[in-house]
Amino acid sequence: MTILNVLTVFKKALKKIQTIYFCLKKIDWRKAYTLYNKEADIILWYYPLYRKNIFTQSIERDFAFINAFVEQNLPFKVFFGKNIGKYSNKKIFYSVTKYYDGNGFKNYAMILYHISKQLEEQSNIVYPTSHETLLWENKLHMHKQFNDLNINQPKTVFISQETDLSKIELDYPFLIKEPHSSSSMGLYKVNSLTELHNLINTKKPFSRNNALLAQKIIDMRKDVRVILVGDKIMLHYWRINLSNEWKPTATGYGSKVDFEFFPNKWEDYIKNEFKKLNITTGGFDVTWDKDDLEKEPYFLEISPFYQPNPKADMTNVSYSYGEYKKKFKLINSWDKIFVDVVFELQSETVSHFLNKHA
Known part of the structure; x- marks a missing residue:
C-alpha cells in the first residue's frame, strides 16, 4: 500500500470517528437510559457482527433512530445479533445496508425483502416494509x-442475454443500467451497437445480473x-x-x-x-x-434509502461540493451538517411511519 493510500484510509477513519462523535453528542443519553426497556414494543435491530464493516454509512441512521425514539418519548430496546426472527407483535426498525447479505447474493436487495416479509408475517410492523425494500x-x-x-420516466427497455441487441427500440446514444447499483455505478453510455457489444463482452454485466435496462438519455x-x-x-x-x-x-x-x-x-x-x-x-x-x-x-x-446532501455555504471556496464531502475539517465540517440532516430526516420518518401504522 502506498503512502497516499495509507493517508486516504487514515482520513476516512478520522472522518468516521468524527461523525460518530457528532452522533453521540446530539443524543440525550440520560433520557435514552430512562426510556430503554427490555420489554419495549419498539426494537432497533443492529447487527454489527454480520456486517463486513461495523462502521458502515448506516451507523448514522442507527444513532438517528435512537435519537428519534428519545425525542418522541418512545420506550425502546436495541437488539444485537442475527436472531431477530424470534420476535412477534413488535415494531422493528433497522437500517438498510447490503451487508445484511452475508452470503453475497447478486440481488442483495431481495435479502432485505425476505427479512422484512418474514417479520411482517410474524405480526411485526417493520421499517423498512417489504414493499419498500423492493425499491432499494x-x-x-x-x-x-x-x-x-x-x-x-424516460423510455426504458429491459434486456436479457437472449435479447437481439440490434433490435432495441432506442436511438443512440442511450444508457445501460445495471439493476443493483447506486451513485452512478453500473451506469454506461453507449453511442453505437458496436460500443454496446463491447460493453457486454468486456464489462460482462450479465455475469452479475439476469437483466439490464436500456434507457433513453x-x-x-x-x-x-x-x-x-x-x-x-x-x-x-x-x-x-x-x-x-x-x-x-x-x-x-x-x-x-x-x-x-x-x-x-x-x-x-x-x-x-x-x-x-x-x-x-x-x-x-x-x-x-x-x-x-x-x-x-x-x-x-x-x-427509499438515500444519502442526503445537506445544505452548505459554498461561496468563497475553491473546491466543489463533492470535494467538500471528502475533506476532514474540524471547523465547518461537512460531516457535522450531514449528521444534523440525517437526524432530522430520521426523526420525521419514525414519526410518520408510526402514525401511519398506529
Whole structure:
C-alpha cells in the first residue's frame, strides 16, 4: 500500500470517528437510559457482527433512530445479533445496508425483502416494509413500478442475454443500467451497437445480473433531488453538470450543487407522484428535457434509502461540493451538517411511519 493510500484510509477513519462523535453528542443519553426497556414494543435491530464493516454509512441512521425514539418519548430496546426472527407483535426498525447479505447474493436487495416479509408475517410492523425494500437498488422493480403507476420516466427497455441487441427500440446514444447499483455505478453510455457489444463482452454485466435496462438519455444538464417524508418535502438540491456534454450529475462527478431554487409549479405534482409509491420516505431524482421547467418532468429514479446532501455555504471556496464531502475539517465540517440532516430526516420518518401504522 502506498503512502497516499495509507493517508486516504487514515482520513476516512478520522472522518468516521468524527461523525460518530457528532452522533453521540446530539443524543440525550440520560433520557435514552430512562426510556430503554427490555420489554419495549419498539426494537432497533443492529447487527454489527454480520456486517463486513461495523462502521458502515448506516451507523448514522442507527444513532438517528435512537435519537428519534428519545425525542418522541418512545420506550425502546436495541437488539444485537442475527436472531431477530424470534420476535412477534413488535415494531422493528433497522437500517438498510447490503451487508445484511452475508452470503453475497447478486440481488442483495431481495435479502432485505425476505427479512422484512418474514417479520411482517410474524405480526411485526417493520421499517423498512417489504414493499419498500423492493425499491432499494433494484432498478428493474423500480422502473416496472413507474410503468405500472404511470410515473413519467424516460423510455426504458429491459434486456436479457437472449435479447437481439440490434433490435432495441432506442436511438443512440442511450444508457445501460445495471439493476443493483447506486451513485452512478453500473451506469454506461453507449453511442453505437458496436460500443454496446463491447460493453457486454468486456464489462460482462450479465455475469452479475439476469437483466439490464436500456434507457433513453434526456437532454439535460441538471436534475433535482427531492427528499420527501410522507407528504412533506424535507430537502431538495439541484445537481448541475457544468460541462457541455451529458454525464451523470452525482456530486462525485464534480457537479455544482444548488440548494436555493425550487420549481414551485411542480411541487404538488411531485408529491402526488411520490404518494403513488406508498413508501415512507424517498429521494426522487427529477429532471426536464432541455432543462425546460415548463415541460412535464421526468422521474429518473426513486430510492427509499438515500444519502442526503445537506445544505452548505459554498461561496468563497475553491473546491466543489463533492470535494467538500471528502475533506476532514474540524471547523465547518461537512460531516457535522450531514449528521444534523440525517437526524432530522430520521426523526420525521419514525414519526410518520408510526402514525401511519398506529
